[in-house]
Amino acid sequence: MIAWPETLPLPTVEGYGIQPGDAILRTEMEAGPARQRRRFTQVPSRVSVRWIMRRDQFALFEAWYRWQAKEGGAWFEIELLGGLGLLTQEARFTRQFQAQLLGGTLWEIRSELEIRERPVLDEGLLNLLLSEDAQGIITVSNSLYVLMHQTLPQRLY
Numbered sequence: 001m002i003a004w005p006e007t008l009p010l011p012t013v014e015g016y017g018i019q020p021g022d023a024i025l026r027t028e029m030e031a032g033p034a035r036q037r038r039r040f041t042q043v044p045s046r047v048s049v050r051w052i053m054r055r056d057q058f059a060l061f062e063a064w065y066r067w068q069a070k071e072g073g074a075w076f077e078i079e080l081l082g083g084l085g086l087l088t089q090e091a092r093f094t095r096q097f098q099a100q101l102l103g104g105t106l107w108e109i110r111s112e113l114e115i116r117e118r119p120v121l122d123e124g125l126l127n128l129l130l131s132e133d134a135q136g137i138i139t140v141s142n143s144l145y146v147l148m149h150q151t152l153p154q155r156l157y
Contacts, residue, residue: 001090002068004078008057011080015050015110018082020118045118046094047080051109058099058107065097072096075116082119090116 004010021043027035053061069076072093080089097111121129129137 002074002076004076005060005064008061008064009051009053010078010086011047011049011051013081015048016081017048018118019046019048021045042117044114044116047091047113047115049111049113052102053107053109055105055107058109061109065093069093072111078113080113080115084119084121087119089119 024036025039075090075092079086091113094112094114097109100108
């Protein structure tokens with residue numbers, strides 16, 4: 001699988017948005033409440049993205065988009081922001097990008113990506129966090145990380 005070029009910036013926070021796909025089928029009834037059921041277990045989400053690039057970066061982006069991303073139709077790996085932080089996800093373009101020149105030296109590129117599956121907490125961790133003190137678990141895990149990766153290695157040397 002191709003990857004987003006490391007020399008290109010990640011999407012900006014401004015204009016960034018996530019829209020989950022519809023996973024529910026709703027049927028209105030003549031009388032009483034509507035019925036709903038889950039249609040799919042894996043639902044792609046759409047992500048609105050915006051990049052600010054220098055001229056040389058934009059030239060690289062255009063060539064990468066055309067040749068490696070196959071005019072936006074190929075799946076690629078890119079780091080995107082979500083509830084779990086900045087994670088590598090599989091994405092592809094859902095429409096052609098739009099580029100606008102800013103101030104004569106920078107380019108603003110806008111588009112929309114489709115991601116295969118939005119990373120979320122698994123059900124076991126969700127149940128744990130709902131039944132326990134979530135902030136306490138995070139604090140303990142941060143303390144454990146510092147102990148294992150910073151404090152103990154210094155004492156060994």
